[in-house]
Amino acid sequence: MTTADAAHEPSAGTSRRDVLLKVAADLFLRNSYDGVTVDMICTAAGISGPGLYNHFANKQALLLAVVESPLAALHQFARxxxxxEPDPRAALEILVDFHIRSVVTSAPTTLVFMKNEHALPEKDRRRIRREMNLYAEEWISIVAALRPDLSEPEVRLLTHTVFSMLNSVATLNKGLDHESIIKTMSTAAIQALTSPGDD
Structure with a gap:
C-alpha cells in the first residue's frame, strides 16, 4: 500500500463502500446523473478508479445502492x-427524529431518486417507488390515528408535504449545527402533523 493509499483509508468502522455511498449521494444530489463521473466520485472518496469497481459494477449500480440502502433502513425502522410503540404520538416523534437525523447526515433518498430516476431501469424505478410508498404508509397510519379530524386524502397530503419539508433541509441548511436543525424541524413537523386546524 502506498502512502497516498494509506492517507485515504476509511476511518475505523467506516468501509470503503460506505464512503463511496456517502460521497456519491452528495454528488448525485447536487449534480445530474450525467454530470457525475466515476472519476469525480473516486476523487471525492479518495480512492483509485478500480477501487470503485471492487464494490459496484458501474455508476448505475452505485446510484441504485445510494437510493435503496437508506430507503430500506428507513422503512425497516418505521415498521x-x-x-x-403503542402510543401513536410517541411513535411519530421517534419517526420524525430518525428521519431528520438521516437527512442531516446524508443526502435524502427521495431527492436523490427524483433527480436521477431517469438513469435507472423502469423495473428498478417501480421497486423504489413501491418501497417509498410503503415507508410513507407507516407514517400515514400513525398520523391518521392522531388526526381523526382529517379525511384519508388529507392525511396523505399532509404527511407527504411534511416529508418534502424535512427533506429540503439538505439543500436549505445554511450553517446551523445538526442539533439546532433537528430541534427546529422536529418541532415544526410534529406541530404540522398533530395540530388540529381551525374550524
Missing part, C-alpha cells in the same frame, strides 16, 4: 417503531 419496527410502529409495531413496538
Amino acid at each position: 419496527e417503531t410502529a409495531e413496538a
Whole structure:
C-alpha cells in the first residue's frame, strides 16, 4: 500500500463502500446523473478508479445502492417503531427524529431518486417507488390515528408535504449545527402533523 493509499483509508468502522455511498449521494444530489463521473466520485472518496469497481459494477449500480440502502433502513425502522410503540404520538416523534437525523447526515433518498430516476431501469424505478410508498404508509397510519379530524386524502397530503419539508433541509441548511436543525424541524413537523386546524 502506498502512502497516498494509506492517507485515504476509511476511518475505523467506516468501509470503503460506505464512503463511496456517502460521497456519491452528495454528488448525485447536487449534480445530474450525467454530470457525475466515476472519476469525480473516486476523487471525492479518495480512492483509485478500480477501487470503485471492487464494490459496484458501474455508476448505475452505485446510484441504485445510494437510493435503496437508506430507503430500506428507513422503512425497516418505521415498521419496527410502529409495531413496538403503542402510543401513536410517541411513535411519530421517534419517526420524525430518525428521519431528520438521516437527512442531516446524508443526502435524502427521495431527492436523490427524483433527480436521477431517469438513469435507472423502469423495473428498478417501480421497486423504489413501491418501497417509498410503503415507508410513507407507516407514517400515514400513525398520523391518521392522531388526526381523526382529517379525511384519508388529507392525511396523505399532509404527511407527504411534511416529508418534502424535512427533506429540503439538505439543500436549505445554511450553517446551523445538526442539533439546532433537528430541534427546529422536529418541532415544526410534529406541530404540522398533530395540530388540529381551525374550524
